[in-house]
Amino acid sequence: MISEDKIAEIRDRSPIAEVIGNYVALKKSGSSLKGLCPFHNEKTPSFYVHPSRGFYHCFGCKASGDIFSFLMHVEGKTFPEVARDLAEQTGVELPVYDPQREAEHQRNKKQSERLVSMMEQATEFYCAQLLEHPDGGIARTELEDRGISEEFSRKFRLGYAPHGWDSLVRFLERAGASPADAEAVGLIVPRRSGRGHYDRFRHRLMFPIADVHGKVVAFSGRALAPAPSMKEHDEPPAKYLNSPENQLYHKGEVLYGLHAGRVEIRREDASVLCEGNFDLVALHQAGFENSIAPMGTAFTEAHARLLKRFAQKVVLLFDGDKAGRKAVREAYTVVSKAGLDAHVVTLPQGADPDSFLREHGAEALRIRIVSAPTIIEYLIDDAATSSESNPHAKAESIAKLGPILAKVESPIERGLYVERVARKFGITDVSLVRRELRRGLGRRTDRSMPDRDAVQQSIATPVSELQLKLISLLIDQPSLVHHEGVDKLPKLLTSTDLQAIFDSILRMVDRQGSLTPTALLDELTDNQLRPWLEAKLAVQEHGLDEARQILDDGLPLLERKNIEQELPRLQQRIVEARRVGDDALAAGLTREFVELTRSAHKLKSNTKQR
Template identity: 40%
Template structure:
């Protein structure tokens, strides 16, 4: 079968409206369908899909084409990869030699490895009393376990590795899938003794994992590193399961964690999703905007939750999306609240979620005028005049200030560009866990030290997620001297940290070896101190004395 006949066969079995509706919320507009363009930010729908011509075109950014062109651009695939995706959806078998398969083999293998790993993790749950007891204690139903394919990564260094090897997968394929890390003694499992949450793309394929510890020992969560099939800044957990309900509700419920999403869905709130342990990004907002008209941020009511909400609102305003904020009672998250009080009480809280302006006033700690200026700064970021006007009128009602005065102030703010960023920005990360940053800085400054540092540090003990992710990148890199290769596909915060440490390493490069050893001594001392405290709390005098002797020997040996 010739290539053009293959294309005709696939296109004849693919309806472009059905296809694109899986990614964009479309509404009938005369003979065509319209929605917000998924390829650029816009306030008025200019993305048009013709069912009769089986074509799409955006009058805002001029992107257009057929079904294959849409999949290529939206999923960042080559022509051959997009053709294979549509062929599978259409039930068309591609004959050998019909396309160049070299471009899709790697990604297909990665997805196959991840799928096999997901099945392995699921199979381990019944064999692990610890995992089963944990899920029962958290009230997770059998239906939710099956729906989200939750599994368990057993303790040990190479359980998954041995399983995948036995299934014929090569070490390089396992590493490229982000399932194994290289150390001085060879490969070992990335995930160990953790509850496993598969992360899926919009087609339902497993593209990554999130692993949760059974206690609050940091890091509580570990995510897969970015791979050719997984980009963290554009992926939302639960979106595959939530997409149909999101379209029905025309609203997204944005929570903070995997368990929040699972429990929300279990209690009937099936439009809930969550970012993957990171702050909200423009990529996340872009996905949400194409599927729904608004979102509700559901955060913990503590200081950290309020700061996270403020940072998110700044980004949301820039993307012209309407949002409301629900701050839960102290020490509660959607998971715990739903299990304690039920779906009715949670629905009641959602009905009382605060608008963007109301949230700023409710959480303000300074003078009234400061809150007004914060609100005006947020409104100034909104380019959609109708949305901005609606927010301004609400600000008038809440602040009881003259509307013309507020409009004048808003106009001045826009003209001067002096928009106020909402409070809640992160502080210098190096102020805590400085050894992690210094060791990373040493590896950046002297890549030949990477093998030694990686052999002595357990990446899963690293508390800062950005530092841990960068160490994984170094561990997986073939050429650790090439920072551009290591930073390919890296998050913005990872790139910023590397450039910052490159110009400000935090130590004298002449004494890099001493810096590395001092860091490991301090890390070991901190671990011993923690063990000593635990022994003292449990009144284990013998263990406490033994640890104190060990600490004294270490201090004497290192001269500290």
């Protein structure tokens, strides 16, 4: 566990504007910086960063926090991962609690860094060969035929693996790389007879596969038309050859394009899942930068968990053939278990995303994505379309939908899906459909759903603009908590939520002399005014002299307004006391009324004199 002191040291050494500036184009706006929010889609900047407070806030989607929460959201990392990364970048030494585990961690870290460095060298080698090797033109022609521009070829660092048996082997030898390390990550293969190694990837268009942190951990090589200098083979090579799993790469946990698309996925709050290398690059080039793809495997539960760290919604964009429909059915179990909101785009028979884009264009695909049905709607429609027309086949197809519909928690959604089944299969009696679905299921009876209509939300008491203004001055200039007259403020605040904010500000300033936005918010988790506080912490409005002047004017004004609101209530109590014959109480209340009236007049006169 990392101590609060170390967390504070990391935070102090990490310039939040510089870090966030790597993801968002920020422009000066008063004492803050602003830009387009990376967490939702917007055209007008509403995302503010306050460097001196180490805090950010979006006035659109209400996302807010410090440098740790920002990197956790945008990178999909855990708090310990972010803290360790920032500590290493800023030179903060974290304490060692278990020397043996720490030593093992450091060994594994050094080995991983060495392997990542080798994969980076290989990537640069393949990129250079694409431009320099005599046969690199074959790979470039393939890219041109697919409509992949030079810009996106460079962005995805596409390359060419020469057809010679040891081109990469010799390059790595010259670089002083360890053959054992190169073999460990699957770049080279030991010869069956004799000593030495040969290249795993030969005469292939190379796609580097980066993990969520942007480090190249694997390659996918696409077969190319034979080069004139190559000998003819009896059997054509496999269309795709992928890196074997290794210390860096576990194919069920890596999504191609996730690092490149992570910010756009956050902004769109949705991802587009496709299947192929070319599909992925083509989608990004067409503007669908929230696209990702599994590599060398079907979509797994680990993929789904990883994706859910970035967005709740996923649109499945598979090939328009039998295999694509099967992939959707297999993905249903995965997305439903992960709790992802899945939708499905249907492409024409025989089309894939790459070919559809080249033939119909980006706008046509965008329309299909926006209007994509939910995965359950797709499965219902597909079952109805694929079913034979005889009654027995229809009944069996409906029964197979039972387990799928049973996983729908909302009874309203479930009912609408049942009606869709009846409509798509051409059955007018919905009760017969329900019976057939139960037959395929063995309907659960232990499901209990909370009555959302019965959930009551507390309504916050309205707070005057003047009271909010005075507290905002203390947020802008915390040193003013001990300014003359501020000690009266807690009694003048009519909102308990605002009183709690004042108390937290006072305690924090007395304890450390300044405000830490995240610590302040942590103290006020259930406060009804927390959204207001988050927004206020992101933007500083007043300098010290201006804030002091407004306080001097505002405190007596608030006191007078409170008195003026109290006088009618006091007058009513006097009338009530006289009505019941309690003259003593009426006399006491009258004296209080007179004193308050004098105080109000005095405050009003002092205000005019200012």
